[in-house]
């Protein structure tokens with residue numbers, strides 16, 4: 001079984017952020033190379049061959065990456081994805097396909113413009129706002145429709 005690390009750019013915008021600790025780099029690389037969100041134990045599984053054996057190592061790296069805004073946790077799936085955006089952002093919105101389980105992060109600007117003023121008006125000190133929008137991605141939606149027709 002080969003397991004290439006993705007040093008080349010796959011036409012995506014995912015460049016490993018600077019200033020990561022050694023284990024954070026390992027975890028970030030695994031997440032960035034994955035099409036799907038990954039649970040902590042799946043990340044650990046993929047890092048075993050690179051000498052990472054302790055779950056705490058993975059949890060600590062995930063905490064660090066999340067605190068720095070480089071990854072997001074999807075509470076509904078209990079899994080992690082790499083952030084698509086530049087820098088940390090408190091409002092996070094994801095399209096979660098229930099059929100193929102891909103996750104796409106939405107542009108946050110529009111969502112933030114709606115949420116932030118209402119939160120401020122309530123004098124609420126917001127830490128994060130995370131929206132998981134569930135349904136079918138465009139590919140799965142067209143398959144579903146084709147089956148019905």
Ligand SMILES: [Zn+2]
Nearest residue numbers: 083084085105
């Ligand atoms: Zn993000």
Ligand SMILES: [Zn+2]
Nearest residue numbers: 097100137140
């Ligand atoms: Zn899908």
